[in-house]
Amino acid sequence: MRPDTIAFVPPRYGLGLVGGAEAHTRMLAEELHRRGWAVEILTTCGVDAHSWSDTGDFRPGLEVINGITVRRFLQTGRKYTRKVYRIERRILAGKKVSLRAQEYWIYNVVSCPDLCRYMAENRDRYRAFVFIPYLFGTTYAGIKTVPERSYIIPCLHDEPYAYLEAFRRMMHSVRGIMFNTPPEEELARRIYGPDLRGKVVGGVAVTPYHADGERFRHKFSISGDIVLYAGRREIFKNTPLLIKYFCNYLENGGREAKLVLIGAGSVEIPFSFRSHIIDLGVLSERDKRDAFAAASVVCNPSVNESLSLVLMEAWMQEVPCLVHGDCAVTRYQVERSGGGLWFEDYPTFHEALETLLGNRHLRREMGRRGRVYVESHYNWDRIVQAFEEVLLEGEAAV
Amino acid sequence: MTKEIVDSKQKEESEAIRIPYDLEGIDVPSLMEEIRKRAREKVEAGIYREQELSVLEESRTAGGDFKVSMDPLHELVFVTDIARQYAQVTSHYPIGARKGPLGWIFLVVKKVIRRFMTPYMDAVFQKQREFNAQVVKSLDLFAEMIKRERERNYHGGMDRYTAWEELGLGESDIPGLGEALEVFPPGEEVVELYSGRGEFLEEASRQKRSAYGVEQDSRLVRICQKKGLKVLEADPLDWLEGQEADSLSSVFVRDLGERDELRHLLFLVGALGSRMERGGIVAVLNHHPRSVLGVEEAFQDPSILRLIHPETMAALFRQAGFERLEVRPLGRFDEAKRLDWAEKLSGAGLDLGGLEDTLFAPPRYLLVARR
Numbered sequence: 001m002r003p004d005t006i007a008f009v010p011p012r013y014g015l016g017l018v019g020g021a022e023a024h025t026r027m028l029a030e031e032l033h034r035r036g037w038a039v040e041i042l043t044t045c046g047v048d049a050h051s052w053s054d055t056g057d058f059r060p061g062l063e064v065i066n067g068i069t070v071r072r073f074l075q076t077g078r079k080y081t082r083k084v085y086r087i088e089r090r091i092l093a094g095k096k097v098s099l100r101a102q103e104y105w106i107y108n109v110v111s112c113p114d115l116c117r118y119m120a121e122n123r124d125r126y127r128a129f130v131f132i133p134y135l136f137g138t139t140y141a142g143i144k145t146v147p148e149r150s151y152i153i154p155c156l157h158d159e160p161y162a163y164l165e166a167f168r169r170m171m172h173s174v175r176g177i178m179f180n181t182p183p184e185e186e187l188a189r190r191i192y193g194p195d196l197r198g199k200v201v202g203g204v205a206v207t208p209y210h211a212d213g214e215r216f217r218h219k220f221s222i223s224g225d226i227v228l229y230a231g232r233r234e235i236f237k238n239t240p241l242l243i244k245y246f247c248n249y250l251e252n253g254g255r256e257a258k259l260v261l262i263g264a265g266s267v268e269i270p271f272s273f274r275s276h277i278i279d280l281g282v283l284s285e286r287d288k289r290d291a292f293a294a295a296s297v298v299c300n301p302s303v304n305e306s307l308s309l310v311l312m313e314a315w316m317q318e319v320p321c322l323v324h325g326d327c328a329v330t331r332y333q334v335e336r337s338g339g340g341l342w343f344e345d346y347p348t349f350h351e352a353l354e355t356l357l358g359n360r361h362l363r364r365e366m367g368r369r370g371r372v373y374v375e376s377h378y379n380w381d382r383i384v385q386a387f388e389e390v391l392l393e394g395e396a397a398v
Numbered sequence: 399m400t401k402e403i404v405d406s407k408q409k410e411e412s413e414a415i416r417i418p419y420d421l422e423g424i425d426v427p428s429l430m431e432e433i434r435k436r437a438r439e440k441v442e443a444g445i446y447r448e449q450e451l452s453v454l455e456e457s458r459t460a461g462g463d464f465k466v467s468m469d470p471l472h473e474l475v476f477v478t479d480i481a482r483q484y485a486q487v488t489s490h491y492p493i494g495a496r497k498g499p500l501g502w503i504f505l506v507v508k509k510v511i512r513r514f515m516t517p518y519m520d521a522v523f524q525k526q527r528e529f530n531a532q533v534v535k536s537l538d539l540f541a542e543m544i545k546r547e548r549e550r551n552y553h554g555g556m557d558r559y560t561a562w563e564e565l566g567l568g569e570s571d572i573p574g575l576g577e578a579l580e581v582f583p584p585g586e587e588v589v590e591l592y593s594g595r596g597e598f599l600e601e602a603s604r605q606k607r608s609a610y611g612v613e614q615d616s617r618l619v620r621i622c623q624k625k626g627l628k629v630l631e632a633d634p635l636d637w638l639e640g641q642e643a644d645s646l647s648s649v650f651v652r653d654l655g656e657r658d659e660l661r662h663l664l665f666l667v668g669a670l671g672s673r674m675e676r677g678g679i680v681a682v683l684n685h686h687p688r689s690v691l692g693v694e695e696a697f698q699d700p701s702i703l704r705l706i707h708p709e710t711m712a713a714l715f716r717q718a719g720f721e722r723l724e725v726r727p728l729g730r731f732d733e734a735k736r737l738d739w740a741e742k743l744s745g746a747g748l749d750l751g752g753l754e755d756t757l758f759a760p761p762r763y764l765l766v767a768r769r
Binding site: 218222224270280 | 424426427429430433434436437438440441445446448449450451454458459466467468469471472476479483545548549551560616
């Protein structure tokens with residue numbers, strides 16, 4: 001009899017973790033569980049997306065989160081040495097790196113031999129192992145361990161790591177790839193070749209939610225127009241660029257508005273702008289939702305997105321979005337939905353933000369279009385159906 | 399539709415990007431083209447410049463007297479983040495040496511010294527780290543307490559703006575504003591606390607009297623500003639407590655204690671007792687709980703939580719140091735209104751009899767308190 005348990009394998013998993021892939025895994029796993037699928041999570045004890053140390057609250061062993069069994073394993077054998085750092089520098093500089101060096105680097109970006117051992121020993125208990133995202137030792141080593149049952153949700157970005165030979169081989173060895181958006185699929189086929197197995201599944205759906213923007217304003221003492229940034233604050237996500245552009249916007253006579261930052265990670269706020277840039281850190285789910293409802297504009301300046309849950313959450317509150325024009329995925333979402341604008345440099349950022357903040361009617365209309373787009377394109381029935389189709393195609397190909 | 403609108407907030411109407419009024423037909427790529435064109439034009443005209451943050455920061459803080467006015471909660475969150483960054487005291491800082499033939503010797507010497515010193519330094523640093531961690535934790539707890547307190551004070555969205563502007567509830571014609579204005583000596587500037595939509599300030603303006611409001615709800619402040627009224631955006635209690643003792647002469651408050659928690663009423667009356675000058679006048683225009691129909695009308699405004707009896711209000715002011723107190727019932731039910739109510743009540747089969755005086759008692763009272 002064929003086993004029917006689906007194991008998701010993210011590098012970290014938990015309720016309070018901030019990150020697109022982490023939220024994606026949890027939402028998809030919980031939805032499948034609600035629909036009666038047997039779902040398990042196989043992951044590490046890592047908490048922090050920078051240090052990946054096992055020293056947080058997560059312990060190895062079994063845990064149940066929202067009805068889903070989570071098996072955690074300690075990360076062993078990972079060394080972030082000078083050699084790893086040197087290889088990473090060469091990759092980022094676009095220099096040639098041998099396959100052996102690539103693997104050495106990947107195995108040291110979150111590695112968990114115990115997890116691989118568990119998968120090797122229990123491969124027959126699972127129908128499929130779904131790895132997410134592509135750029136971690138857990139995914140690379142896991143796919144090498146159980147290629148015949150491996151599927152991947154790559155969350156692929158156009159970045160130097162994506163072009164490594166190791167990942168090209170990995171993408172070709174899996175049974176199926178579940179893409180979040182057509183631009184992501186296009187990018188993958190451009191880098192790894194057109195013969196990849198898989199299709200666009202659509203990521204996750206955001207169900208309508210109630211939120212009270214005034215409650216957020218009252219609790220955090222914020223008045224006036226809010227430009228909201230939600231997510232990890234780091235160079236990789238272009239948060240410093242947003243701060244720089246926003247400060248220049250104010251300095252160049254832009255409209256009175258506050259940039260509110262929520263999420264994990266640290267960010268440097270210029271002293272003289274601290275009355276206009278408010279860093280609230282990690283918020284509870286309720287506060288986060290209220291923040292979306294309070295926002296006039298949600299800005300996602302990242303160029304490394306494969307789906308952008310933030311856009312979905314903003315549009316469900318009918319808030320327009322401002323995104324980076326160099327990010328194929330977010331720009332595609334905005335262009336297709338009509339739910340916002342994009343910028344290519346500081347002058348276009350200034351004008352786009354000015355246009356949005358200065359036109360209430362335009363904001364309302366774009367927000368409405370965004371909501372219509374999310375509701376029609378990202379619903380669970382479609383996503384789960386596409387997810388199952390990829391599994392069936394993969395199984396038929398064995 | 400060819401009609402176009404430009405948001406009223408646009409600073410220079412001629413320069414604004416024109417958005418078609420018929421937004422259904424809005425084309426985002428065309429709008430982006432216009433944004434790009436405008437950005438190019440402004441760059442060429444040198445209207446704005448893109449500067450590095452360090453340059454911006456330097457230009458703004460040059461001279462050393464740059465001040466940033468921040469909300470205390472935001473300031474607390476900001477300084478806590480800075481404290482967190484400096485809380486980790488360690489001896490493992492990077493060691494370097496000048497380039498040159500002897501550079502490596504200095505580097506080795508420094509490393510050896512640090513190796514020997516580390517156990518002693520770590521013993522001291524350990525205590526410092528523990529202390530710093532406790533300080534950061536205390537600051538975090540303090541910020542959390544403030545946020546929790548603010549959250550609990552939130553009325554679930556039912557504030558004055560929502561009740562008046564969004565639901566259209568509350569009084570449109572407030573009786574007694576003219577009478578209240580008359581209690582202040584001519585020529586005196588009157589301050590109205592919680593000025594709301596500015597009905598009292600409008601009355602003062604009509605009578606050519608000088609008055610300004612203090613209001614914490616920015617949306618209500620904007621309404622007043624659109625009417626050309628002078629209003630300060632601040633929490634009235636914070637503003638009052640920021641005034642010097644014996645410095646205010648004429649203060650007006652409407653619906654005092656009827657909306658916020660009761661302790662706010664006590665704090666406000668206490669603060670008025672110390673900030674009013676000798677002989678200074680506070681006038682309070684409130685709903686009168688004696689008028690049954692007045693009470694019914696008052697509670698049509700869902701932001702009103704309670705009514706304060708005039709004798710209770712007078713006692714609070716007396717306790718706060720006000721010596722001369724006077725309560726005047728205000729506002730009458732005109733004949734049309736009385737008939738309207740009588741018809742509604744008799745329709746329900748009620749005989750009003752001797753109850754008329756209680757039912758139609760004045761719906762407001764004016765408390766005049768002199769210090």
